[in-house]
Amino acid sequence: MGLTLTQKILSDKAGYEVKPGDLIEIDVDMVLGNDVTSPVAIKEFLKIGVKNVFDREKIALVPDHFVPNKDIKSAEQVNIVRKFAREYGIVNFFEVGKMGIEHALLPEKGLVLPGDVVIGADSHTCTYGAITCFSTGIGSTDMACAMATGKAWFKVPEAIRFNLKGKLNKWVSGKDVILYIIGMIGVDGALYKSMEFTGDISSLSIDDRFTIANMAIEAGAKNGIFDYDEITETYVKGRANRKYKVFKADEDADYVESYDIDLSKIKPQVAFPHLPENTKPIDEVGNIKVDQVVIGSCTNGRITDMEVTYEVLKGKKIHPDVRLIIFPATQDIYLECVKRGYIEEFIKAGAAVSTPTCGPCLGGHMGILAKGERAISTTNRNFVGRMGHTESEVYLASPAVAAASAIKGYIASPEEVV
Amino acid sequence: MEGKAIKYGDNVDTDVIIPARFLNTSDPKELALHCMEDIDKDFKDKVKPGDIMIAGYNFGCGSSREHAPIAIKESGISCVIAKSFARIFYRNAINIGLPILECPDAASAIEDGDIVSVDLETGIIRDITKGIEFKSQPFPEFIKKIIECGGLINYVKEKVV
Numbered sequence: 001m002g003l004t005l006t007q008k009i010l011s012d013k014a015g016y017e018v019k020p021g022d023l024i025e026i027d028v029d030m031v032l033g034n035d036v037t038s039p040v041a042i043k044e045f046l047k048i049g050v051k052n053v054f055d056r057e058k059i060a061l062v063p064d065h066f067v068p069n070k071d072i073k074s075a076e077q078v079n080i081v082r083k084f085a086r087e088y089g090i091v092n093f094f095e096v097g098k099m100g101i102e103h104a105l106l107p108e109k110g111l112v113l114p115g116d117v118v119i120g121a122d123s124h125t126c127t128y129g130a131i132t133c134f135s136t137g138i139g140s141t142d143m144a145c146a147m148a149t150g151k152a153w154f155k156v157p158e159a160i161r162f163n164l165k166g167k168l169n170k171w172v173s174g175k176d177v178i179l180y181i182i183g184m185i186g187v188d189g190a191l192y193k194s195m196e197f198t199g200d201i202s203s204l205s206i207d208d209r210f211t212i213a214n215m216a217i218e219a220g221a222k223n224g225i226f227d228y229d230e231i232t233e234t235y236v237k238g239r240a241n242r243k244y245k246v247f248k249a250d251e252d253a254d255y256v257e258s259y260d261i262d263l264s265k266i267k268p269q270v271a272f273p274h275l276p277e278n279t280k281p282i283d284e285v286g287n288i289k290v291d292q293v294v295i296g297s298c299t300n301g302r303i304t305d306m307e308v309t310y311e312v313l314k315g316k317k318i319h320p321d322v323r324l325i326i327f328p329a330t331q332d333i334y335l336e337c338v339k340r341g342y343i344e345e346f347i348k349a350g351a352a353v354s355t356p357t358c359g360p361c362l363g364g365h366m367g368i369l370a371k372g373e374r375a376i377s378t379t380n381r382n383f384v385g386r387m388g389h390t391e392s393e394v395y396l397a398s399p400a401v402a403a404a405s406a407i408k409g410y411i412a413s414p415e416e417v418v
Numbered sequence: 419m420e421g422k423a424i425k426y427g428d429n430v431d432t433d434v435i436i437p438a439r440f441l442n443t444s445d446p447k448e449l450a451l452h453c454m455e456d457i458d459k460d461f462k463d464k465v466k467p468g469d470i471m472i473a474g475y476n477f478g479c480g481s482s483r484e485h486a487p488i489a490i491k492e493s494g495i496s497c498v499i500a501k502s503f504a505r506i507f508y509r510n511a512i513n514i515g516l517p518i519l520e521c522p523d524a525a526s527a528i529e530d531g532d533i534v535s536v537d538l539e540t541g542i543i544r545d546i547t548k549g550i551e552f553k554s555q556p557f558p559e560f561i562k563k564i565i566e567c568g569g570l571i572n573y574v575k576e577k578v579v
Contacts, residue, residue: 036438037482039444040444066441066442073442077444137506138509139487139514149574149577220505275429364441385434390456
């Protein structure tokens with residue numbers, strides 16, 4: 001039997017043909033950490049006793065969770081990362097003002113490329129599979145060891161194939177596709193496995209793909225990965241300043257499961273509390289009032305997300321009982337929104353627009369929910385207490401549905417407002 | 419190891435094991451003070467050193483925060499037995515030396531409050547209260563090596579220094 005796309009990349013690094021279940025130690029092309037996970041990693045790194053990191057250019061440190069620093073304790077955490085970056089000469093340390101949410105930032109800067117093996121001490125590191133690399137979330141100790149040795153251990157995963165066909169309808173996006181899939185297979189439906197997206201992917205923009213790969217972890221997957229095509233090439237070209245390798249799955253690759261997904265059949269999806277698998281199509285949601293709407297994050301803070309938000313909000317006012325928080329995922333995306341006039345329209349509509357931060361998504365800062373409050377959010381998790389009080393609720397949806405809901409004051413389809 | 423079982427259900431996520439609002443520190447003692455509080459506010463008062471956590475499917479899903487197994491370990495839990503583990507939690511637990519065992523039968527049968535003993539060498543889990551015995555999945559050799567070294571840092575240290 002042939003190899004899946006993920007197995008091809010891992011075989012190349014291992015130097016021999018791997019099979020599912022093999023435990024391998026391989027070189028990594030990029031090691032990522034943020035302000036929550038890096039301080040723990042740095043403490044562990046220092047215990048190893050090496051003089052230098054394995055490669056100053058292959059480590060990215062991105063304080064993004066509690067920045068701009070939300071309190072003294074988080075300021076201290078970021079300072080640990082900042083000092084380490086300076087002392088060890090880490091090239092890719094991103095300070096407030098230049099940073100972005102890590103999973104939007106790294107591909108944007110060309111720091112992760114097709115064919116790479118990337119690990120990050122953040123579960124949504126699986127995002128970069130959108131550009132055909134193997135990338136996966138790991139913990140701080142893994143990060144520490146990789147910073148010292150440039151290596152990480154993996155169990156070679158089996159894969160589930162998602163064979164896509166058809167085109168997305170108006171107001172349907174990558175977010176709806178991944179919520180639909182998680183609703184179908186469940187939050188542990190891809191546990192320890194790769195989710196490989198193949199077939200006719202030509203109607204999925206690169207941003208749709210980032211969103212889909214980003215939430216592979218929400219199905220328990222080790223990684224999510226897309227085939228390489230012209231859309232990938234267009235995105236990567238001009239960002240890459242080193243060579244990269246393009247892999248594809250063998251024709252006779254062995255998948256443990258395979259699903260055919262007709263993109264034209266998918267409606268906008270909403271995931272109800274408290275698991276991303278509790279999905280319903282928008283026409284079955286019913287009347288659910290919301291107090292807060294959040295648009296942004298590593299899942300949905302990219303330029304096409306801002307574009308659709310603009311399209312829905314343009315010339316309108318949000319509901320008087322709703323707080324709308326919009327946070328573009330990187331400084332470049334923010335600047336592009338300014339240039340295109342989006343920010344002016346967002347503010348006129350009644351939105352608060354924030355500098356890039358993970359803050360509201362994980363209940364860190366910049367949009368915490370009180371007891372009994374309800375939010376619809378373009379983020380990735382709706383666990384108990386995720387965005388604030390344990391008796392608050394988070395509903396997950398696309399930017400189009402979130403923006404429409406901000407106008408209506410209840411969870412609404414964009415068709416109701418545009 | 420032997421201790422009282424503290425039991426939870428399926429899909430216990432890292433946001434409830436240690437909520438993000440407490441992640442502005444990485445001090446294990448401080449993290450332990452808030453361990454499990456969003457699903458079980460009595461946890462920190464009832465947990466005794468050596469107690470064994472029992473859970474359903476997909477334990478530790480969600481964030482990659484190593485603060486989750488650190489908080490559990492620091493709170494005194496000697497071992498987590500679950501029907502299955504989310505993969506990042508699984509490797510984090512191995513890497514920091516928190517014993518975990520995957521055993522659906524044991525995780526189903528053991529009830530909250532039962533006295534449970536675990537032999538990590540053999541993978542044998544005993545529910546002493548009920549007088550029944552289970553055998554968990556053995557670890558692969560490579561993982562055993564990391565456990566024997568006392569975690570990934572020591573394993574790597576032996577190789578690089």
